[in-house]
Amino acid sequence: MYPPVTNLIRSLVRGGFSLQVHSSYNRFEGIPFACASTLIYRNANPAIGGAVLKLGKYAWFQLSTLVRMIVQRPDAIIYIEPSSSFPVYLYSLLRPRVPVFIHHHEYHSPDQFLRPGMRLIRWFHRLEQQRLLLRARWVSHTNAKRLELFCQDCPGVPKTARRILPNYPPGKWREGANSAWAQTNGPFRFVYVGSLSLRDTFLEGFVRWLLTQPPGSVQFDVYAYNLDAPTRGFLEQAHGEVIRFFPKGVAYDDLPEMLRQYRAGVILYRAETLNYRYNETNKLFEYLICGLDVWYSQRMEGVRPHARANVRPRVIECDFENMGSRDWTPLLDRAVDLPAGPPVPDAESAIAPLLAAIRDR
Numbered sequence: 001m002y003p004p005v006t007n008l009i010r011s012l013v014r015g016g017f018s019l020q021v022h023s024s025y026n027r028f029e030g031i032p033f034a035c036a037s038t039l040i041y042r043n044a045n046p047a048i049g050g051a052v053l054k055l056g057k058y059a060w061f062q063l064s065t066l067v068r069m070i071v072q073r074p075d076a077i078i079y080i081e082p083s084s085s086f087p088v089y090l091y092s093l094l095r096p097r098v099p100v101f102i103h104h105h106e107y108h109s110p111d112q113f114l115r116p117g118m119r120l121i122r123w124f125h126r127l128e129q130q131r132l133l134l135r136a137r138w139v140s141h142t143n144a145k146r147l148e149l150f151c152q153d154c155p156g157v158p159k160t161a162r163r164i165l166p167n168y169p170p171g172k173w174r175e176g177a178n179s180a181w182a183q184t185n186g187p188f189r190f191v192y193v194g195s196l197s198l199r200d201t202f203l204e205g206f207v208r209w210l211l212t213q214p215p216g217s218v219q220f221d222v223y224a225y226n227l228d229a230p231t232r233g234f235l236e237q238a239h240g241e242v243i244r245f246f247p248k249g250v251a252y253d254d255l256p257e258m259l260r261q262y263r264a265g266v267i268l269y270r271a272e273t274l275n276y277r278y279n280e281t282n283k284l285f286e287y288l289i290c291g292l293d294v295w296y297s298q299r300m301e302g303v304r305p306h307a308r309a310n311v312r313p314r315v316i317e318c319d320f321e322n323m324g325s326r327d328w329t330p331l332l333d334r335a336v337d338l339p340a341g342p343p344v345p346d347a348e349s350a351i352a353p354l355l356a357a358i359r360d361r
Contacts (some may be wrong), residue, residue, distance in 0.1 A: 002024045003252050003282060004105055004142075004167050005080060007031055008354075013037050015355045020072055022065040022087075024057075028225050030251065041068060050217040062086045074098065076358050080105060087129045092135070099361040101138040101354065102128075103165055107146040107275045109152055123144040133157050139358050140165040143302060145278040159271045165354060167282040169289050171346035173256045178291025180263045185201060187219040191262040191292070193250065194283060195226040198234060200276075201268035202297060202320030207238055209323035217332070218242060221262070225249035259290035268320060271299035278302040288313050289344040293331070311341035 005023075012019050013035055021040045026032070027048055034040070043064060046057035065087040069077070078101045079088050088100060113122040133139060134156050138165040141147040147164055151157055180189055190210075198204055210220050223236055224245045235245040249256055259265065265287030271277040280302045287294045293314045296303045307315045316331060 001028065001030070001033070003169075004103075006035075006094075007170060007250065008078075008351055009033075009035050009038055010170075010349040011355065012039070014348075017358070019086070020043075020068070020074070022061075022084075024061065029248070030225075034056045041065075062090075063300055066090050067283065076101065076361055078103065078263075078354075078358075082108070082128055083121050085124050085128045085132060089124075089132055090133060096135075099137045099358075100132055100135065101139045101358065102132065103138075104146075104150060105142060105167070107141060107149055108279065109149070109274050112273065112275070123319065127205060129154055129156065132167065136161050137361060138354060140354070143278065143280045145302065149278070149348065152347060163353065166280065166345065166350045167252055167285070168345045168350050169256075169282070169286045171348050173286070173289045174343070174346075176256065176260055178241055178260045178263075180261055181291065188264070190218065190220040190266055190295070191223070191259065191263045192220070192221045192263050192266050192268065193255065193259070193286075196222065196224040196231055196268075197228055198231045200270055200272070202270060203231070203268055204234065205320045206266065206268060207234075207243055209320075210242055211238075212324070213242075219244065219293045220266075221246065223250045223258075243340050255286060256290055259287065259292060262292055264293040264295055267294065267296040267300065267303065269297055269300060271301075280306075284315070285344050288341075289346075295331075308341065312338040313341065314338070 009019060009021060019038045021038060023040065024043045024045045027045050032042070041064070043061045044057045046054050046061065049057070069087065069091045073095075077088055077091070077101045079085055080103050082104070092098065092100060100121055106124070112118065113125060128264045136157075139161045141150055141156050142165060142294060144164055147162060151162060196203060207220070210218050219242055221244045225248055232247065235243070267281055267283050269276050269279065269281070271279070277299065278301055284296070284303055284306060285293055291313055293312075293316065295316050295318050298317045298319050303315070304317065307317055309316065314331070319325070
């Protein structure tokens with residue numbers, strides 16, 4: 001359920017590594033991820049249950065992961081996010097020479113660690129700062145701005161270890177052409193894929209604008225299984241000819257074929273934290289590699305450097321709270337003839353330096 005990790009796992013296997021993965025069961029329906037030559041250990045999901053049960057699940061993950069590492073004696077360790085750092089911290093005390101590679105997919109500003117429910121993660125991060133970040137061979141974030149912010153908070157990270165590991169889609173997603181732009185009739189089709197909430201996105205404003213458009217001119221499909229009750233209720237109420245809601249989402253490997261049936265993908269985040277403000281979200285690159293224009297929130301400074309209107313696919317900044325104040329007709333024009341933009345980078349190229357660093361450990 002976490003594409004940056006599944007893409008990494010597949011790249012490691014193709015690179016000839018023997019891999020053991022320590023994770024948890026997801027809390028959604030769907031076929032569990034599997035990959036040849038990969039042993040995946042799944043613990044109970046700590047997000048489910050009361051406070052005591054959650055704490056027990058967290059503790060069991062740390063203990064069982066540590067025991068398995070002691071038995072397996074890995075040649076190198078990769079961990080994702082501070083929440084996974086504690087068993088690595090303990091193992092590094094037992095085998096200090098084992099190289100550690102760290103990737104933070106999200107940027108947690110110091111104030112975020114002070115929020116309710118973050119006490120344990122805050123403690124893990126302190127331990128991380130005291131030892132793991134100082135000794136790691138590799139410490140990465142998904143883009144330069146997030147890495148800059150992180151290193152301001154954690155100046156002890158060696159400059160030689162600082163890396164950028166973007167979240168690009170697999171290269172095979174380039175195969176096949178976008179079919180939606182080849183059509184000469186029918187509505188302009190928008191799509192959104194991923195987690196969603198009324199609180200954290202401009203979903204409601206965008207939907208309200210779509211419903212004011214001429215009949216048959218636009219259509220918006222939402223594929224989202226991870227959403228709260230108010231958001232689900234809103235989408236179920238709006239469901240019809242213009243707004244279509246698919247609550248089971250879509251499997252990651254099925255995304256390319258599905259996305260190529262749309263003309264534009266939307267990125268609706270309100271970007272009220274530094275993490276989201278400087279988020280070069282995976283949706284941006286997934287939409288682009290499948291030939292979709294991208295309409296994104298003007299608050300997303302991480303996406304703004306990719307904005308473009310003179311090549312296809314286009315990347316268009318939007319004020320989703322005031323959509324009626326602009327004439328969108330030129331961007332809905334299917335006859336627009338623009339040169340092709342540069343190819344979207346792929347996950348394999350982005351991950352290659354990490355694989356090389358592990359080999360050179």
